[in-house]
Amino acid sequence: MAKSDPKKYGSLITYFEGDYRPWHEAKVHVFSPAMKYGAGVFEGIRGYWSDKLNKMVLFRLLDHLKRLEYSQRVMRFEKIFAPEETSGPILEVMRRNSFTEHVHLRPVVYVDGDGPNGAVGPIEFAVTAVRSGKKETVNTGVAVQVSSWQRLSDLTMPTRVKANANYNNSRMASVQAKHDGYGAALMLNQKGHVAEGPAMCFFMVRNGVTVTPSITSNILESITRDTVIQIFREEIGIETVERDVDRSELYDCQEAFFCGTAWEVTPITSIDGIPVGDGKIGPLTQRLIKIYFDTATGAVEDRRGWLTLV
Numbered sequence: 001m002a003k004s005d006p007k008k009y010g011s012l013i014t015y016f017e018g019d020y021r022p023w024h025e026a027k028v029h030v031f032s033p034a035m036k037y038g039a040g041v042f043e044g045i046r047g048y049w050s051d052k053l054n055k056m057v058l059f060r061l062l063d064h065l066k067r068l069e070y071s072q073r074v075m076r077f078e079k080i081f082a083p084e085e086t087s088g089p090i091l092e093v094m095r096r097n098s099f100t101e102h103v104h105l106r107p108v109v110y111v112d113g114d115g116p117n118g119a120v121g122p123i124e125f126a127v128t129a130v131r132s133g134k135k136e137t138v139n140t141g142v143a144v145q146v147s148s149w150q151r152l153s154d155l156t157m158p159t160r161v162k163a164n165a166n167y168n169n170s171r172m173a174s175v176q177a178k179h180d181g182y183g184a185a186l187m188l189n190q191k192g193h194v195a196e197g198p199a200m201c202f203f204m205v206r207n208g209v210t211v212t213p214s215i216t217s218n219i220l221e222s223i224t225r226d227t228v229i230q231i232f233r234e235e236i237g238i239e240t241v242e243r244d245v246d247r248s249e250l251y252d253c254q255e256a257f258f259c260g261t262a263w264e265v266t267p268i269t270s271i272d273g274i275p276v277g278d279g280k281i282g283p284l285t286q287r288l289i290k291i292y293f294d295t296a297t298g299a300v301e302d303r304r305g306w307l308t309l310v
């Protein structure tokens with residue numbers, strides 16, 4: 001039985017293998033391939049309470065569900081849950097929990113069972129949603145360590161899918177960074193170029209140019225990264241350069257930040273103890289944070305169809 005905090009989660013409703021069930025009933029057996037090998041894929045999706053709309057809104061739901069479908073295909077699951085099948089339970093979990101504050105949703109598709117074809121099925125689908133406010137580090141920024149753990153290579157595991165097993169790589173880097181007194185890790189890839197953080201993509205502003213590692217740097221093709229590139233282009237008038245980023249550039253940039261569904265837009269104040277710019281949150285990052293939250297929480301008109309109202 002999961003040891004998750006009953007006070008925090010005990011009253012929540014989940015979707016689990018075909019039904020809506022109380023939190024503590026959403027259990028997978030210790031002998032399942034999901035448990036043994038991390039044979040599962042997932043998404044992290046933000047639900048925001050929109051003051052303006054007086055409703056919960058889900059940010060870029062369809063894009064997340066398309067990526068969930070892609071992840072299942074790459075992992076060769078014998079049944080694929082398409083967006084048409086996954087969106088209904090997600091919206092119903094939102095409704096049944098009557099949320100009126102920010103949440104983080106986690107749809108997961110996993111291999112469960114020990115059939116003749118145990119490596120690829122049977123496949124199950126579940127959804128959890130937990131209350132999760134805006135990250136405090138969005139306001140404070142984080143001190144970052146370049147990890148001695150390398151980001152997974154696409155030769156080892158498919159890096160652009162959200163496979164559960166990939167996250168032990170992120171976990172090692174995060175644990176090391178926390179142990180060494182940093183707020184977050186930044187990983188290099190096997191070519192020695194900057195890849196990403198554990199669960200977030202990296203951007204920097206160097207000599208007036210906004211730069212992010214290209215999508216062939218063994219990063220996840222992040223939806224927030226795409227959101228940021230679009231906001232920069234359409235609302236701030238800046239083109240982001242997607243290219244290889246070297247480690248030594250990190251110590252000479254004027255602004256830097258992480259972005260991701262859970263990390264939102266999190267400023268980076270130092271890297272390996274060297275301040276980024278003057279060590280404060282830079283003006284472009286600050287401007288981006290405001291636009292990002294206005295967009296994701298429906299404070300401004302949803303021109304791109306990114307919001308799903310609950």
Ligand code: PMP
Nearest residue numbers: 199200201220222223224260261
């Ligand atoms: N990289 C990894 C490894 C991640 O898990 C995430 C979180 N999904 C990200 C980057 C950011 O991706 P997104 O913006 O789609 O959440």
